[in-house]
Amino acid sequence: MSVTFAQGFTAAGVAAGISSIEGKKDLALVVNNGPLDAAAGVFTSNRFCAAPVQWSRVAVADGHIRAVILNSGGANACTGPKGYTQSEATAKTVAELVGADASNIAVCSTGLIGELLPLDHVLDGAKAAYLALGDDDAAGSDAAHAIMTTDTKPKTVSLEGSGYRVGGMVKGSGMIAPQLATMLCVITTDAVVSGGQLQAALTAGVDTSFNRIDVDGCMSTNDTVLLLASGASGVEPDADEFNGLVAKACASLARQIIGDGEGASHDIRITVTGATSEDAALACARAVASSNLLKCAISGNDPNWGRIVSSLGTVPAQVAPYDADNVTVDVNGVRICENGGAGRDRSEVDMTPREVHIDIDLGAGDAEATVWTDDLTHEYVHINADYES
Amino acid sequence: MSVTFAQGFTAAGVAAGISSIEGKKDLALVVNNGPLDAAAGVFTSNRFCAAPVQWSRVAVADGHIRAVILNSGGANACTGPKGYTQSEATAKTVAELVGADASNIAVCSTGLIGELLPLDHVLDGAKAAYLALGDDDAAGSDAAHAIMTTDTKPKTVSLEGSGYRVGGMVKGSGMIAPQLATMLCVITTDAVVSGGQLQAALTAGVDTSFNRIDVDGCMSTNDTVLLLASGASGVEPDADEFNGLVAKACASLARQIIGDGEGASHDIRITVTGATSEDAALACARAVASSNLLKCAISGNDPNWGRIVSSLGTVPAQVAPYDADNVTVDVNGVRICENGGAGRDRSEVDMTPREVHIDIDLGAGDAEATVWTDDLTHEYVHINADYES
Structure with missing residues (x-):
């Protein structure tokens, strides 16, 4: 239309x-x-x-x-x-x-x-x-x-x-x-x-x-x-x-x-809740969304929460105050990170849907924000290595 | 030793x-x-x-x-x-x-x-x-x-x-x-x-x-x-x-x-000169070094200067003052971007060496900084999609 x-x-x-x-x-x-x-x-x-x-x-x-x-x-x-x-x-x-x-x-x-x-x-x-x-x-x-x-x-x-x-x-x-x-x-x-x-x-x-x-x-x-x-x-x-x-x-x-992201095999929704402000939530969501390692892991159907929290940990405390020990991470509804450490087994997560939901609760406030990204695949590299050369 | x-x-x-x-x-x-x-x-x-x-x-x-x-x-x-x-x-x-x-x-x-x-x-x-x-x-x-x-x-x-x-x-x-x-x-x-x-x-x-x-x-x-x-x-x-x-x-x-970067086929040295301060030069070099699109282009042996300047353009003016019309970019010694636009033909650049030198002159001052990065290859995705899953 x-x-x-x-x-x-x-x-x-x-x-x-x-x-x-x-x-x-x-x-x-x-x-x-x-x-x-x-x-x-x-x-x-x-x-x-x-x-x-x-x-x-x-x-x-x-x-x-x-x-x-x-x-x-x-x-x-x-x-x-x-x-x-x-x-x-x-x-x-x-x-x-x-x-x-x-x-x-x-x-x-x-x-x-x-x-x-x-x-x-x-x-x-x-x-x-x-x-x-x-x-x-x-x-x-x-x-x-x-x-x-x-x-x-x-x-x-x-x-x-x-x-x-x-x-x-x-x-x-x-x-x-x-x-x-x-x-x-x-x-x-x-x-x-x-x-x-x-x-x-x-x-x-x-x-x-x-x-x-x-x-x-x-x-x-x-x-x-x-x-x-x-x-x-x-x-x-x-x-x-x-x-x-x-x-x-x-x-x-x-x-x-x-x-329709280049080469993408998964669409990833990253929602950060429990932040002290929307800006704080957004900074955390953007940090996770920009992790090549996480994006590769998702393309391999691996809900690698270590790569989620290590990205989260790069956001300075003055930007997003939270206590690492209070953070939880759910991937497709399964709480695989609890209190900043291992939660339920990652094998419980069904990664077959194209849409992947990463829900991060900072446990520090009431604000939230959502960012969307794609996974990083062989096809992305292929498209961008071979584009006009 | x-x-x-x-x-x-x-x-x-x-x-x-x-x-x-x-x-x-x-x-x-x-x-x-x-x-x-x-x-x-x-x-x-x-x-x-x-x-x-x-x-x-x-x-x-x-x-x-x-x-x-x-x-x-x-x-x-x-x-x-x-x-x-x-x-x-x-x-x-x-x-x-x-x-x-x-x-x-x-x-x-x-x-x-x-x-x-x-x-x-x-x-x-x-x-x-x-x-x-x-x-x-x-x-x-x-x-x-x-x-x-x-x-x-x-x-x-x-x-x-x-x-x-x-x-x-x-x-x-x-x-x-x-x-x-x-x-x-x-x-x-x-x-x-x-x-x-x-x-x-x-x-x-x-x-x-x-x-x-x-x-x-x-x-x-x-x-x-x-x-x-x-x-x-x-x-x-x-x-x-x-x-x-x-x-x-x-x-x-x-x-x-x-x-020895994961999957890398090129080691990329990015040197920014002509900056108003070392911090400004560093911010520009880091912005270029973090571009997935550039890193893919390099893995495809494409000295894509468009992807260099578009990354450079994301650095706010208050962080790195420069005039886009004064910027030059040399890749492996060939000035393929001059005055912010096309310079010598990119086909003149020899991309076969493992080491790629990107030299950016902002034309705004005397400070400089260097950052090293790797290209982004199929092998990087393979390593990180298949690592522990």
Whole structure:
């Protein structure tokens, strides 16, 4: 259903010859046909941010975006002034096509860092995508396919509010770490909302979703999440319901990224409870989520609690106060670590499900936080050792 | 040459039946026969530190250690009061054998977390090791073999000072990250030095060696580095020379750990220059060293500078001020990234040597720092997915 689930949006995905994979759809266009063109964005904090990020950050700053053009097959990152000129030229071409100002066009790119895009292909692709625009499921699906890189499947969401809709698509598979994951995401709604309302909803939604997943601890140069509102439903939503739906859309798309993590054989949910603050819980959950040793053990179906507590033990006491002797760890519901030492036998843990639940109780307070990650497999190494060489 | 290279030390390594590998040497004993028994130690900062670490930290606090007993085959970590009793019993047995107080015996363990040791085997092994003590190369080599776990080779060092000697051994292969690596290390000297001098030399030496290597970002519960002085040479060393030799011994042993990193096919030296401070340089080098994506790319012989700068870009500006547009990156002497963008073609880089040199110039100041890491290979995943399951 993707971005076209909400009324007022058309989309397309075409093969523009940008990707090195012959015939792959690699260019997507999402157009907001109004009546509103409200928009909000959240971008990577990486200091080597890509040209399209530099462009789009400015474009969305006034709360208005008419269209988003996205390409896979090249990140246009670390490409200097020439790269920026490419993003600008792309925006201008789309602006002419849709009859808008270039400053209301967002540009997103994903792929290899350090190389310019084949600009002719991008601009010709933009025209082809404009001619292919549609408002049906197929058009939304084409767009979701066109932004995939190492993703093995498209990732979309569609949610019904009270008289309005929220739809979205995301790409992301490797180089996934907070803050933000290596990802491009467009969420659309036909609710009647302002850019300010959108920004508040998006910032909150991203904070508990895309900022709490970690495939490989690597932060990208191109991460972009956009939220666009057409107002086509004519419905002014209840603020709480709307914020909740946006958060739910972000959470669903983030969960789909983890489900398609590069080479992953297990999706791992790490929940830390009993912390003195949410920040403390989050620091502990992130420390565990970033352990290569644990991620390898999980890929070998080993609920190795020693690797959980040794990661937990790296969090400084001033960040997360707790007594190591009070810590318990449950894996898939079996308490294999009790009072900081061995609990029930690890052989009791059923590791066959794809989803693995690690529940850590620090026994120090009432706050909690959850982070999702993937296991570390031979396939992850294969994908990333053989990617462009 | 190992720990017996310095005069006044005897050592042994025996198969005590602690390891699950039949017949593997798994227990080492190092005895300081004096006339001095000065000692210093540096230990893991992990909050789930193992029982032997808790014991040895106290034992070395007064600057005197007569003997060190080390076992592989079990970490005795997260084993609670029972684990501590095991370390204490082990120290008492060694104390009786060598005619010392138990408070002057250090205990080190390495292996699986969360299980008690087979104490009878440890105590019987201590007696067997005592009977096997020798001051020759073979005895030092046996001890270095006995502390190996996933290490594929023993790691030792021997250095000549002006009339005195420094020798040492280390184990460590996976779960290697600053602060300290997953490692046990004993360095010996026959110089006439006090515990305070030893501690100063060791702390400084560790800071620029073991604290600057990172195999997999995982900090252990058992890390211990001990420096023992017998005074048997009768020589009071020049302080600068002595500190330099200790630092050199630490650097040699740390480098050997990287050379034997789990599954590694490349040893990667990351040097950051042009930083505003050493801390800034170090933060940048550590960020690059911890990138799984880069480590996979290197294992695929791909000098992927995009993954270097995207890691560099995650270091906050307040930690390391620099302008992304001024950054250069050389891999094995070829400047493949210039002014934050593409430089010479990456195909010019010869990636066949085991040692890979990544030189990053931030162009912001005069400070620099170096960190060593390994690449991330199929073999690393294999070792850690299949380790005890």
